[in-house]
Amino acid sequence: MDEKNALCQQAAAQLVRVGHFFFERGWVPATSGNFSARIDSNCMIITVSGWHKGQLSPEGMLLADLEGSSLTTGKRPSAETLLHAALYRRVPEANAVFHTHSVYSTVLSRMLSGELILSDYEVLKAFSGIETHETTVRVPIFPNDQNMGRLAAAVDAYLAQNPDSPGYLIAGHGLYTWGRSVEEACRHVEAFEFLFECEVLRRRLASP
Ligand SMILES: CSCCC(=O)C(=O)COP(=O)(O)O
Numbered sequence: 001m002d003e004k005n006a007l008c009q010q011a012a013a014q015l016v017r018v019g020h021f022f023f024e025r026g027w028v029p030a031t032s033g034n035f036s037a038r039i040d041s042n043c044m045i046i047t048v049s050g051w052h053k054g055q056l057s058p059e060g061m062l063l064a065d066l067e068g069s070s071l072t073t074g075k076r077p078s079a080e081t082l083l084h085a086a087l088y089r090r091v092p093e094a095n096a097v098f099h100t101h102s103v104y105s106t107v108l109s110r111m112l113s114g115e116l117i118l119s120d121y122e123v124l125k126a127f128s129g130i131e132t133h134e135t136t137v138r139v140p141i142f143p144n145d146q147n148m149g150r151l152a153a154a155v156d157a158y159l160a161q162n163p164d165s166p167g168y169l170i171a172g173h174g175l176y177t178w179g180r181s182v183e184e185a186c187r188h189v190e191a192f193e194f195l196f197e198c199e200v201l202r203r204r205l206a207s208p
């Protein structure tokens with residue numbers, strides 16, 4: 001087996017575990033969500049479109065290039081492949097990108113317009129580079145768009161100006177976040193999901 005095949009198999013096994021974990025937590029219901037991992041400077045492994053993430057297996061993934069085109073015949077890549085590809089091009093440190101559709105991210109992204117501001121939470125330290133709760137993380141919220149090229153361009157323009165952003169929301173849709181490894185991207189999803197739940201509860205209690 002060559003080195004690239006071995007990397008693909010290792011990444012696929014990691015993404016399978018992520019899919020099952022996220023599904024159990026309720027973050028990727030009804031085939032929603034997609035995951036990818038960078039394999040080398042030219043390609044990524046990404047989930048097949050419409051695959052149930054609670055039943056994810058290595059067959060539910062394919063190789064695509066960093067322009068978003070499939071390199072595997074007979075499988076349809078995630079409908080959101082262009083968002084993953086654009087992220088890998090814009091953020092060279094990113095080696096895994098995860099997209100989830102939790103209840104709290106969906107609700108918050110519809111209640112707010114423009115951005116969600118997170119500050120004074122200890123768990124903000126789960127994001128790489130943050131060492132104190134006395135930090136403000138701004139999570140931009142982009143209008144949902146079925147045109148992935150246009151949505152990817154809007155996200156890319158934001159990240160060009162905000163290179164330290166750890167993730168973004170799409171209104172009525174869900175979360176995108178990433179990391180230097182699958183483990184780090186997974187930690188970022190967990191942190192965001194915890195924070196989204198806190199923010200929904202905090203806002204609900206503040207205005208009953
Ligand atoms: C049933 S969820 C609608 C599509 C979506 O938003 C998603 O995340 C899953 O799309 P994919 O093509 O990656 O299966």
Ligand SMILES: [Zn+2]
Nearest residue numbers: 032033173174
């Ligand atoms: Zn989605």
